[in-house]
Amino acid sequence: MTTARELDERYGRTGRRPLPWIIGGVLAVAVVVFFGWTTVAKQMNAVDAADLGFTVVDAHSVELSFQFTAPRGQDVACALEALDVEFGVVGWKIVEIAASDEHTQAMRVSIPTVAEATTGLVKSCWVA
Template sequence: MTTSRQLDERYGRTGRGRLPWIIGGAVALAVVVAFGWMTVASTMNAVDADDLGFEVVDEHSVNLRFQVTGPAGADILCAVEAQDEEFGVVGWKIVEIPASESHAQALTVSIPTVATATTSLVNTCWVS
C-alpha cells in the first residue's frame, strides 16, 4: 500500500515549499499593520477648518468667522487671509487657538488689510 508520504516524495511535494509562503504572508501582514498604524497616527493630530462667513468692516479690516475641529487639549495655529477681487492676498494673520476640552471651536477674527477685501478664508491649520 502507498502512503501519503511516499506519494509526496514521488511527486516532489515536500513541506519546504510552504516556508516561503509563510514568510511572505508574515511580511505582508506586518506591512498592512504598519500602514494601518501610520494612517491612524496621522489622523489623530489632524486639524480641519471650515469657513462660516466674513464681513468687510472697512477698507482696512475684515472679520472672518470659522470653525476649527482638532484634537482636544492641543494648541492650534491657523493662517487666515483676506483677498481682493483678483484673489490677491491683501491681508493675513496667524491665529493662536488655545487648547480646549472640546474638539470643535467657533471663532471670529479680525484681519488687517492693505486694500479693500472681497473675501477671506482659512488657508491652513496645524497643531502647534
C-alpha cells in the first residue's frame, strides 16, 4: 500500500516552502512602488510650455507669445528661438522668470534676430 508521504515524494510535493515566493512578491512590489514614485516626483517638477503665437516686428526682432505650466514657487528658465524660412536659427534668447504662486503663466517676449525671422517658438523650459 502506498502512503501519502510516498505519493508526495513521487510527485514532487515535498519541501514546498512559500517563503521564497513571499519574499519575491514583496521585492517585486517594492520595485514597482520605487519606479512609480520616481516617475511621479519627476512630473511634479516638470515644466510644460506651449507657443501661443508670434509677430515679426522687423528684420531684427520677432515677438513671441507663450504660456508655461510650472511648479508653484519655483524659478523657471525658457530657451526661445526665432527661425527663418529654411528653419535655421536666426535668433535665440534665454528668459528667466521669477517664482510665482501661479501654476500657469503667459509671457510675451521680444527675440533679437540677425536676419528676418518667419517664426518664433519655445525650444524648452526648465526649473532654474
